[in-house]
Amino acid sequence: MTLRPQPRFPEPDTEPFWEATKERNLVYQTCDNPDCTDKLIFYPRAHCNSCGGLKTTWNTSKGEGVVYTYSVVMQSRHPAFKDLGPYAVAYVDLDEGFRMMTNVINVDNPIDDIQIGMKVKLVWQEQGEGEIALPMFEPA
Amino acid sequence: MAQTREAAIVGIHEYPLRVAPGVSALQIKAASASKALEDAGISWQDVDAVYDTGSHQNIGGLGISEYLGLNPRLIDNTSVGGTSYEFQAHHAATMIASGKANVALLTYGSTAHSDRRAIGTAGATGQGSPTPFNNMEDPWGMTLISGYGMVKARHMHQYGTTNEQFAEISVATRYHAMRNPEAVKAMTALEFVGVNEITTQDVLDSRMIAWPLHLLECCMVSDGGGAVVIASKEVAKNCKKSPVWIIGGAEATKYRENGGDITVSAGAQSGPRAFEDAGVSPNEIDVLMAYDSFSITVMCLIEDLGFCKKGEGGDYVSQGILKFDQKGGPALNTDGGGLSSNHPGERGIFLLLEATRQMRGESTSQVDGAKLAVAVGNGGQLGARHATSPTILAAD
Incomplete structure (x- = not known):
C-alpha cells in the first residue's frame, strides 16, 4: 500500500x-x-x-472537539487515497481553541454520518512501531 | 477619495487555444505580448515595466525580460496565485501614476492541460522541500477541490445556502460561454459532455467531485494565456483604442485561523478599500468578473465585495440578474469564466481581459452601455491561505 x-x-x-x-x-x-x-x-x-x-x-490537547466543516473527497488521483473510497477531510475545532486539518473516520457514509458541529474525539492512525501516528477524529 | 485616471489598460490579448500541444508557456507569453502591444499600437521597445508571476517554466521577471528582449526600468514578481494579475495591475497603475514607468506589460502562459496536471484532484505530492504548511496538511489527503468543498459546506450550514443557488452561478456562466466562440471551442477541445446551455438540475445531476461540490461547479484545466498592457494617460492618448481606466485597486490576505470564519474571504477587506479608492459603489457596477475557480468562490466574492449582505448571496444569485441581458445587478463572468471558457491555473488575467472588452464594447455578451467593471481575483486556496484583489475599471 x-x-x-x-x-x-x-x-x-x-x-x-x-x-x-x-x-x-x-x-x-x-x-x-x-x-x-x-x-x-x-x-x-x-x-x-x-x-x-x-x-x-x-x-x-485532550483531543475533544467539534467538526467546523468538512468535505468528502470522491475523486483523488493520489495513489495512497485513490482506492480508499469516499473519505472526509475536515477542520476540527479542538476544545482548547485551535483548529486543525484532519480526517473524520469510522463512519459508514461520510456525507450523511458527519455533521458540522458534531462532537468528535481523537483517534490515532498508526503507521508502524516507533513511528509518527496521524491524529484523526471519530464521532464522540 | 477622489477618483483618478492616471493609468489605463490600452492593449489586451487572450491566447485563443485552450489545448496547445507543442507550445511552451514562454511562447504563449511572447505571442500574447506581441498581439497586446499591437492592439495598443505601442512598439515592443516602449515597454519599460515588466510584471511576472515567475510561475511559468520557473522564469521570473529577469528571465522573461531577457527572453522578450526588453530592458525594463521596473520589474515586479508578485505571485499570489490566481489573483496575481489584479495585484500587478494595482502595482502597475500606482507606479505609472507616480511617474516611475510609462508602459507596463503583464503576461501569462500555461500548458496545464497539455502537461496533464491534475490540479484539482491530485492531492499533495509529498515532494519538494518540507514546509510547515505541507507537514500540517498533506497527510490527510485534502485535494484542492475538497478545500473549496469545505468552504461551501460551511456556507450552506451557516446561511442555509442551497445547491440550487450555487448552481445559478454555473448556469449564468455557461449561458455566456455559449455566446463566446473561443469558449465553445475550448469546451469542445476539452471534450465537455454537452457543449450547451445548462440548467440548475444539470449542475445538481453532475457527478460529485468533492462533496458538496459537483463537477459543473468546478473550473476546467486548460492551456492558455494572455497579456495586458497598462500605460500612462499620456501614452494612452495615442493608442489605437479607447483607454480603459484603472480607477481602483486594493489587496488583502486571509488564512485558516483558529476560530475564524472560513466563509469570509480576503475580499471583505480589499473590496471596500478598492471601492473607496475608485470613488464608486457596488450598485454602480455593470460587469462583475469574479474568479470562478468554483461556485463557492464567486458566492463569497459577491458577498464580501458588498453586492449583497454576507450570507445573502444565495438569494442574490437566484433573482435572475447574473446574465448579461438581465437587469438588476452586474453581469457575471461574461466570457464564460473558468467554469466554461478557460482556466490554465492563474485565471486573474482573464478577468482583466474580459472586463476591458466590456468597457470597450467588444464582449460577445456585451452589457449595453457598460461603464464600470470589477475584476476580482482570488489566489491561493479559499479555505486556507489566500489573497483577494479587486481591480475597478472605467470606460473612457
Missing part, C-alpha cells in the same frame, strides 16, 4: 508536533508573552503569529 504523504524533516517548526505523536500526544503551543492578546498558536511555529514573541510553551 502506498503511504500517505508524510511530514518531512528537517522542518523545525512542526518537528516537535510530530515527535509528540510518537507518544500519541496531540500538542499545540501557547505564547509566553503576558501581554499577548491571542496566545494560541497552531499550526506549530517557533514564534507567536499574534505578537511576534519567540517564547512558546507546548501543551497537550
Whole structure:
C-alpha cells in the first residue's frame, strides 16, 4: 500500500508536533508573552503569529472537539487515497481553541454520518512501531 | 477619495487555444505580448515595466525580460496565485501614476492541460522541500477541490445556502460561454459532455467531485494565456483604442485561523478599500468578473465585495440578474469564466481581459452601455491561505 504523504524533516517548526505523536500526544503551543492578546498558536511555529514573541510553551490537547466543516473527497488521483473510497477531510475545532486539518473516520457514509458541529474525539492512525501516528477524529 | 485616471489598460490579448500541444508557456507569453502591444499600437521597445508571476517554466521577471528582449526600468514578481494579475495591475497603475514607468506589460502562459496536471484532484505530492504548511496538511489527503468543498459546506450550514443557488452561478456562466466562440471551442477541445446551455438540475445531476461540490461547479484545466498592457494617460492618448481606466485597486490576505470564519474571504477587506479608492459603489457596477475557480468562490466574492449582505448571496444569485441581458445587478463572468471558457491555473488575467472588452464594447455578451467593471481575483486556496484583489475599471 502506498503511504500517505508524510511530514518531512528537517522542518523545525512542526518537528516537535510530530515527535509528540510518537507518544500519541496531540500538542499545540501557547505564547509566553503576558501581554499577548491571542496566545494560541497552531499550526506549530517557533514564534507567536499574534505578537511576534519567540517564547512558546507546548501543551497537550485532550483531543475533544467539534467538526467546523468538512468535505468528502470522491475523486483523488493520489495513489495512497485513490482506492480508499469516499473519505472526509475536515477542520476540527479542538476544545482548547485551535483548529486543525484532519480526517473524520469510522463512519459508514461520510456525507450523511458527519455533521458540522458534531462532537468528535481523537483517534490515532498508526503507521508502524516507533513511528509518527496521524491524529484523526471519530464521532464522540 | 477622489477618483483618478492616471493609468489605463490600452492593449489586451487572450491566447485563443485552450489545448496547445507543442507550445511552451514562454511562447504563449511572447505571442500574447506581441498581439497586446499591437492592439495598443505601442512598439515592443516602449515597454519599460515588466510584471511576472515567475510561475511559468520557473522564469521570473529577469528571465522573461531577457527572453522578450526588453530592458525594463521596473520589474515586479508578485505571485499570489490566481489573483496575481489584479495585484500587478494595482502595482502597475500606482507606479505609472507616480511617474516611475510609462508602459507596463503583464503576461501569462500555461500548458496545464497539455502537461496533464491534475490540479484539482491530485492531492499533495509529498515532494519538494518540507514546509510547515505541507507537514500540517498533506497527510490527510485534502485535494484542492475538497478545500473549496469545505468552504461551501460551511456556507450552506451557516446561511442555509442551497445547491440550487450555487448552481445559478454555473448556469449564468455557461449561458455566456455559449455566446463566446473561443469558449465553445475550448469546451469542445476539452471534450465537455454537452457543449450547451445548462440548467440548475444539470449542475445538481453532475457527478460529485468533492462533496458538496459537483463537477459543473468546478473550473476546467486548460492551456492558455494572455497579456495586458497598462500605460500612462499620456501614452494612452495615442493608442489605437479607447483607454480603459484603472480607477481602483486594493489587496488583502486571509488564512485558516483558529476560530475564524472560513466563509469570509480576503475580499471583505480589499473590496471596500478598492471601492473607496475608485470613488464608486457596488450598485454602480455593470460587469462583475469574479474568479470562478468554483461556485463557492464567486458566492463569497459577491458577498464580501458588498453586492449583497454576507450570507445573502444565495438569494442574490437566484433573482435572475447574473446574465448579461438581465437587469438588476452586474453581469457575471461574461466570457464564460473558468467554469466554461478557460482556466490554465492563474485565471486573474482573464478577468482583466474580459472586463476591458466590456468597457470597450467588444464582449460577445456585451452589457449595453457598460461603464464600470470589477475584476476580482482570488489566489491561493479559499479555505486556507489566500489573497483577494479587486481591480475597478472605467470606460473612457
